[in-house]
Amino acid sequence: MEEGYTSLPASHLLGSVPAVIAEDKTTSVASEAASSANLHLFPPSNGGYQAPGTPSGADEQTTSSWQGVFSISSYSSYFNVDTDVVVERIISSVYPMNDFYRKIDGNPDLYGPIWISATLMFMLAALGNVGTYVMEKRNDSSTTWTFDVNYVEWSACAIFGYVLAVPAAFYFLLQYFGFRTSLVRLWCMWGYSLFIFMPICMLLVVPVELFRWIIIILAGTASSWFIAVNLKACTQSSDLMILIVGAMVLQFALALFIKMFFFP
């Protein structure tokens, strides 16, 4: 409705922006209630900027639903977390017995996955070089330090590719099997599941081969178990055991890839 917009008394002044502060507060309160229910839709459909006076009720989904993809403010609902919330989610991702899924159900965030992946990428590149050098030095003490920049590129492709592609694939598979789940929650879950690899990276620098293998197998198992428990909570059924087993295998394969490529 446009009548709220045009009834403002200042609109006759050329070039002036109508003061919309009062209306904005009331519509923003209503829009928050509506938008929190929409978090399960990934491409944000609230059209970004909510013009004052437009109805922010349940009928906004049909109008201008594609414009929300290109405006930043519509994505900020996925980053609505505070520091302590993020820390708590990280801690509960390390112990796979906790109910991580219930914690993110109401407010899945994308901050964790993005920055955990970025940190892991840099750590893999840096510590991979250090670990490779230390291992070679142990075998042959005349090697000199070289920094292989390609590790940065490989780790970026591997980590970000994994975090983007695998949850998307599972989203489509789950949709095919009739489960309505949300893509953002899957991304959130897979992103936080990578946190355990960060301290593991630091331990993998130790140049004892057996120790490295033991560490990575333990980490891979813990991470796969985390994924399995949360996928089960997400789908609330055990008919899809094959999917869950597939997810576990993929996570374990990532762990093995980390070991074999970055810490040979």
Add this chain to the structure above:
Amino acid sequence: MSHADTIPFHSSSQSDIDEIENLINSDALSATVSAARPPSPPRASFSSAALPPPYQKVPRSSSLPLPPPPVTPSAAAPRPGGGVAADGFGSPPDTLTEPVLDTVKRDLTRIVSNLKLVVFPNPFREDPGKALRDWDLWGPFFFIIFLGLTLSWSASVKKSEVFAVAFAVLAAGAVILTLNVLLLGGRIIFFQSLSLLGYCLFPLDIGALICSLKNNVVIKIVVASITLAWSSWAAYPFMSAAVDPRRKALALYPVFLMYVSVGFLIVAID
């Protein structure tokens, strides 16, 4: 000379648009070419006379008609027809015809002043927000290119890939960090933030230069840590002021991550 210098205008009784028209008319009488200037929104920024850089920004306290600005007629005399140098509203034609050295000098002085404000912050300075208002992107551009070149020069193999990685990490990193602050609900202007993050690279530039001259690992680690801490300390006030205090750590951590990774690149490139 033109009558522009001696018109005593009463801003209470005359709108600025009328003033501009008067000035243009009087300039037309004295047969000088005046800049085709569209009527400006009421800004009353006629203290152009005392400003050597023609488009220096005048403080914006003027959405209302000001008390008569301190026009100094004598200083306005050498600029016939250009007495209406509006602040950044469209640079007067002088900057198109001035010598290149003047333009370069002006940009360099702005870079130096922004650098001093951002990287060597004086807690007693009178206008903490000045660096934010006068943002520019030349400084960040120079610093990023310099850092990439230094790292690439000090690498013994794969020089072009080192440059590519450094440049990509810094440029994309600055953009992503700004988006991060915006997404967390912070209030920051995109280009201001890019400019600030670029200027905060200056200590790392110095560190990279020192590390490329000395090849001792311990010295490199010490120098890189010191410059990294300095960069983070310089970026801290701007980033933390932009977001909600409960999310301060969420906004600052990626900045720290980027500087640590660049610091590691500096140490690790042999």
